[in-house]
Amino acid sequence: MVITTSWDDGDALDERLADMLDRHGLRGTFYIAQTHRRHRLLEAGIRTLAARHEIGAHSLSHSNLTRLDRAAKTREVAGSKSWLEDVTGKPVAMFCYPLGLFDDETKRVVGEAGFCGARTTGQFSLTPHQDRFAMRTTLQVHPILFRHSTVGDLGRYLVRQGASRGNRWAALKIGVSMFRGWSGLADFLLAAAALDDSHVFHLWGHSWEIEEHGMWRECDAFLRSISMLGYRTRSNGEICQSLCVPATPPATPPAEVSRSLA
Numbered sequence: 026m027v028i029t030t031s032w033d034d035g036d037a038l039d040e041r042l043a044d045m046l047d048r049h050g051l052r053g054t055f056y057i058a059q060t061h062r063r064h065r066l067l068e069a070g071i072r073t074l075a076a077r078h079e080i081g082a083h084s085l086s087h088s089n090l091t092r093l094d095r096a097a098k099t100r101e102v103a104g105s106k107s108w109l110e111d112v113t114g115k116p117v118a119m120f121c122y123p124l125g126l127f128d129d130e131t132k133r134v135v136g137e138a139g140f141c142g143a144r145t146t147g148q149f150s151l152t153p154h155q156d157r158f159a160m161r162t163t164l165q166v167h168p169i170l171f172r173h174s175t176v177g178d179l180g181r182y183l184v185r186q187g188a189s190r191g192n193r194w195a196a197l198k199i200g201v202s203m204f205r206g207w208s209g210l211a212d213f214l215l216a217a218a219a220l221d222d223s224h225v226f227h228l229w230g231h232s233w234e235i236e237e238h239g240m241w242r243e244c245d246a247f248l249r250s251i252s253m254l255g256y257r258t259r260s261n262g263e264i265c266q267s268l269c270v271p272a273t274p275p276a277t278p279p280a281e282v283s284r285s286l287a
Contacts, residue, residue: 026218028251028258031056031144031162031229033083033121035071037064038232043074045245049252054079054261056121056144059108061087062233068112075112079260081119081144082106089124090131098131103138118262119144132158142265144229151217151224157265163218164211166230168238207240208247215251225264226256 028051032042035057046053055074057066061083066074074080082105084090090098102120109117118141122131125146135143135158142157150161211228218224228247235244259267 026222026224026226026256027264028052028256029054029225029227029261029264030248031081031121031227031261033229033231034058034062034087034233035066035083036062036231036233037066037070038236039066039074040070041241042232042235043077045241045248047077049248050258051248051252052078052258052260052263054081054119054144056081056083056119057109058083058087058123059085059105061123064233071109071112072114075115079119079262080109080113080115080117081121081261082109082117082140083121084123087123089126090122090134091126091128095130095134098134099138102131102134102140106138106140118142119265122146127159141262144261146229149214151214151221151226153223153225154265160227160261160265162227162229163214163225164207164228166228166235166240166244167207168240206243208243211247212250215254219254219256226251227261227264 030046030051031054032039033056035055039055039057043053043055055078057071057080071080082102084101085105085108086101088101090101093101106117106120120135120138120140120143122143122145127143127145132143140158142160144160144162146165147159147161148164150163154160215226218226228251230244235241
């Protein structure tokens, strides 16, 4: 199993989160938008963060890219790559779709901008990704698990695990773990990921949301438990390069749009 984490938006609190990851020897990919957060990470902070963890692009203004024409998409996507590469002096290989929303044209624009891959906000994925421009995650650090986007992803996960064909015990264990909060569900999914060396456990979230909901202690405890297991830890870009099956964007049906919130 490989462990990866990613954190969205580029809030100033990303520095605190990076300190936590460093303390536990874990890798993070920080997806930064240029103007989204009021308390955004300044360029000096971005350079410092880039020396410790991977920096990914999250568009210039965190707009819903599916509502923009192609020229505007290109400005948001390619512009964010150029801006971050100017700030950090390093190549920026990964992109994360703002609001988790994307369509075929958006995927094409991301590929044409020169990104290696793109992360979505889809959850409950443990297996290696088949489309490097639609990388899913395992779980979001969030206090409310029973929200629309999570329930939909959970239902698809249960179907993949055979719960719809009578595996009620698996469904029951997931349900019980959800009532223990995000960290309880993360423990369950981590144990499931550990069953196969090819699995990827991908935790993601927002530093500002951890602060808003008072989850720092819980997050620190879970990251500490991960580090003690001794599994390999990689950035999103390293996962993309080593485990993803190459795909030419788009590789999804035209109607597919991720609706998970970021």
